[in-house]
Amino acid sequence: MKKNNKESFVKDKGFWFKLWELLTPSKKRIKGLAVLTAVFELARLLGPYILKIIIDKLVNFKPEDLIVILYLIILMFFSEEINSLLHYFKDRIIFRLVTDVEYYLPVNAQKKLVFLNLDYHESENTGNKIIKIERGVQKIIDLLVNMSWEVIPTLTQLLVTLIVLFIVDWRFGLSFLFFAPLFVFITYKVNKDLQPTRRIRHKNYEIASGKMVQSIININTVKSFVQEKREVKEYSSIREKIRVNELKEWFKLLRFGLGRNLVIDLGRTTILLLGIYLVWQSKASIGTLVFVITLSEKAYFSLYRLSRFYDKVEEGAAAVDRFIDLTKEESGVINSKNGITPKEIIGQIEFKKVDFVYKESKNKALNKVNLKINSGCVTALVGPSGGGKTTVARMIYRHYDPQNGGVLLDDKNLKDYDLYGFRKFIAIVPQEVEIFNTSVRDNIAYANPKADFKEIKAAAKIANAEEFINQLSKKYDTLVGERGIKLSGGQRQRIGIARAVLANPRILIFDEATSNLDSKSEKLIQAAMQKLSHGRTTIIIAHRLSTIKKADKIIVLEDGQVAEQGSHYELANKKCGLYAELLKLQRMGEVD
């Protein structure tokens, strides 16, 4: 977003520098390619030059020259063959380069994304992320292909042409030096003019893709409330804006194209007139005229191609820039270098005066929270919705860092640990269990892919999931659909529990793990939870207080603050206590 104020992406020196950094693994190859291209372009001059000699010999034809001409023709043939061989090797490098980049750019982007912290993912829309990567990679490939096949060759060619023209006759050189920059100026001008509309168009691409993803992700709601037509209308109106804008851009480019053609034609005519004049004045041979015209025609044509490339670069620069921004994105949570990687943990957690505010939020989600979660005990977090329970769980994982205060694990600040070193000792059954579009078996074994079938089945049994899994068409091999669409809410939750069981963590967090279950299943899960909690630090977040009666300690969170804490017995008998209040309300509403 910061880049939006920039006048032109390409003008920005940082753009090329950043792109060069992005292509680090290919730097050597690109340099090699540039050298080979220069050699190739020089070698290409040989053919036209031999032709010039041949024509000059023909104009003043002497029979004894015949054999020389024959040799020249053979030489020309071989020079062409050498050229095509050079061309072959050059193209091989280009294809290697392109396929390499096509491999490592998306792979690195995906790596970056999955390692980026949760705060980034929560602030950025899925559609935007995907389009950033796809368009970015595509445009960089386009750029590379064009660079390799058009820009580097053309630039070398232009330089060589200019030098040769000056050598042949300074007037040729001068005329070329006059028209070429004029052409470059027009190209630059049109692109500068187009920059604002292009920027709007690229923003609209992201909005469109975000819209598409939103309506597909929430398709159930769309259908339930019969909003299909509205979704279609909203999407098409964004695409319509893009269409109109883009057409305007292209038409403008075409109009400028007329101007550019005129400059080129003037340049060519000048060279021709100049050439004829010099031949007439006997200052140049016919062969030289042909040589110069061949050279300058090629150069002017290249200039035109170069300008189209520049149009394209400007066109794609916004997308590339966004992609580069993504690769430069930094996690809000920074992993400490040489962090502690414990072999085992005790599992004692302490919050010391923790203050935490979510980005773009005004209220404190946690406000001077002091709490202790003892090792090997069951601690329950309860309280009104929005009180900060899930936030506490996230802080234990260090998905976020507190603005003030600290979270300690075994008396050491979480910041001193290696992120991945301590997280592997924790498992969570989140409020919304995320299900992959694979089999039930793979979903359960997600945290422990090496687990054998026996272990998977045992975990499913503990989670009370075995019964429904056995009723699925292919049992453990049943594919569950995207985000587990083919499962009920309670079934997804039980898969989540089985997954956590299999992870065999030291600290186990249940965030509303029984909220989607009926009373009978809930009781079974509670029994399972109790079994599981032996010897582990267990944190249970629950609205239904029946779930946590047996907890060793209950912490009541309200508005980001610890309202009270103690055992069920203590809190239930506290006069005017929040817990006692909640308990009373639930008892009155409870059916069974």
Ligand SMILES: Nc1ncnc2c1ncn2[C@@H]1O[C@H](COP(=O)(O)OP(=O)(O)OP(=O)(O)O)[C@@H](O)[C@H]1O
């Ligand atoms: N990603 C986020 N960005 C901004 N604010 C957030 C985010 N997640 C939660 N909040 C806010 O932080 C506060 C605490 O949320 P939290 O999810 O911890 O509540 P909770 O106690 O788990 O509630 P519930 O019982 O409904 O699950 C809420 O006011 C919520 O709006």
Ligand SMILES: [Mg+2]
């Ligand atoms: Mg919550």
